[in-house]
Amino acid sequence: MVHLYYDSRTGNVQRFINKVVQITGWQAHQIADDIDVPEAGHLVTYTTKIGSMPDKTVAFMNAYAEKIFSVTSSGNRNWGRNFGLAADKVSENYDVPLAMKFELSGTMEDINQFIDIIKNQYNDSKRGSKKLDIA
Template sequence: MINLLVLYHSLTGNVERFVNRLNLNCVKIEKDLIMIEPYILITYTTGFGEVPRPVKDFLTLNGHFIKGVIGSGNINWGKHFCGAAETISKQYDVPLLHKFEQSGNANDVEKIKQEVLNIV
């Protein structure tokens, strides 16, 4: 079983609070980060279901190593809830592993731990 790296980007701190509870190998996306191994991506959504610019830029350089995506959002956005994760899933042909609201709850944490451990 491979323990994949979990990469994330956080604007308001919700995603960062969430990944801090995962107890997995998590790394925040920074400018010019280059990947040499597979990873799972956790991202928030901006605007009306759009992928945040820093995440787009990162994927332009590193999209070939993505194995799955997880979305954070606010359910009040309706059909745009976790739209960035949906877009990335389709664009890179990877599974959308889970969507959680804001900084998630204990069930979200356990679900994602299992999903990450099950990705090969």
């Protein structure tokens, strides 16, 4: 079973996760102060303040980085080179492979690409190289 841990402020990531879960049946867990992380999984977060990691994401990664296989981030292309920058920062700061970035709540193409990446290119294996970075 694939586990997704996610942080959502405006609902964009929540909508993306809901679509992924509806298609796959994977387990989704929203990051909260009292979150329990029973299984390793993948992080989906958002970018805030034009290129920053959300505070909840930072706290979560400080506690559970060793259980995260990959990171994906929502962003807004209006931010130019800062688009989805939270994923780059999580990847760099916690040595977690970057799976992908998507705009706002993602398109069906984004959702299908994410599912493909998680199922076929990572498949819940141990963290390896950063070769997942196809964003």
